[in-house]
Amino acid sequence: MQGTYTVVAQKASGKTIRHPFSVEEYVLPKFEVTVKMPKAITILDEKLQVTVCGLYTFGKPVPGLVSFRVCRKFEHAATTCYGEEAKAVCDEFSGQTDNYGCISEVVKTKLFQLKRSGYENKLHVEAKIKEEETGVELTGTSFSEITTTISKITFEHSDSHYKPGIPFFGQVKLVDGSGAPIANEIVRISLQGGQENNYTTNEEGRAWFALNTSMLYFDSVGIRATHKLRLFCYDRSWVVPYYEEGYLQLKCFYSPSNSFLKIEPKSETLSCGSSTEVRVHYILTPEAEEEQKKIVFCYLVMAKGIIK
DSSP: OOEEEEEEEEOTTSOEEEEEEEEOOOOOOSEEEEEEOOSEEETTOOEEEEEEEEEETTSOBOOEEEEEEEEEEBSSOOOSTTGGGGTEEEEEEEEEOOTTSEEEEEEESGGGOTTBSSBOSEEEEEEEEEETTTOOEEEEEEEEEEESEEEEEEEESOOSEEOTTSOEEEEEEEEETTSOBOOSOEEEEEETTTEEEEEEOOTTSEEEEEEOOTTOOOSEEEEEEESSOOOOOOOTTBOOOEEEOEEEEEEEOOOTTOOEEEEOOOSSOOOTTOOOOOOEEEEOOHHHHHHOSSOOOOOOOEETTEEO
16 A cells, blocks of 8 residues: 555663655656666776667667766865865766667777776766657666776686696686687796797687696696786876786696606587597606507597597
8 A cells, every 4th residue: 555654663671663664656667778888998998988778668769868977986085165076087978869779979088097096996877868759867877897907817728737748738818807808919828947938819819838848847837827017117196007917836747657648639629520630648668668569549539428
């Protein structure tokens, strides 16, 4: 039932507490305002796209006037004397919705000083659409995180052990601050002891690598993956770009026989009905080779959990 009600509660001391509330009919809004923008941008991004759309509850586009503000708030408002100007740096946009009920703008980030400290690490957007026929106005909001992380490298499908004399195979993935893959970029893989090689990422941001371990006899060794070198400078008024490195610690594999087999992984996905060459790297002790006139390797192929 609609109306105004009061909840009365009595404490153990005998004191009563009253809390009024009202029940009203909920009316669905005629249309909805949505704001689309990147979930995250980096401090090096010079622009971002903001799209504002209005759709009726039955799915058709809303004809009307759009106005929206993009703001970056200060961490601490210095004074109240200047009103809204002291709270944030803002830019304003307006225009008519298109046939899809939307408007898109490319917002330049220079105004918001993404490399400066003293601001919140977010860009906020508040958008309003005023319906053409009725003048009804509704609001939608969204925001983008601002990150100092320009790129990040992680190791994928890489073993935790290595065997001296057998190439070590692995894969790294390079993504930007929002997690999107970065293609056609050079990443450097360096092995403890001085070995360094450059590799180029594919369209998925991935790069396969192979490292020579013939001169390694450490119990433990590290592999580092880097995209770009960090800037070692500091100023409390500025923030610096951060390129997150990847690191993988390996242990030396030991077996009493000192023999070892390693199947070289394939970098691409194999298609059904095709044939492919599988390379196997191996180490055999001199004693094992002398005792046998020939060495026979057996293999099994497993697909979908079943040995073929």
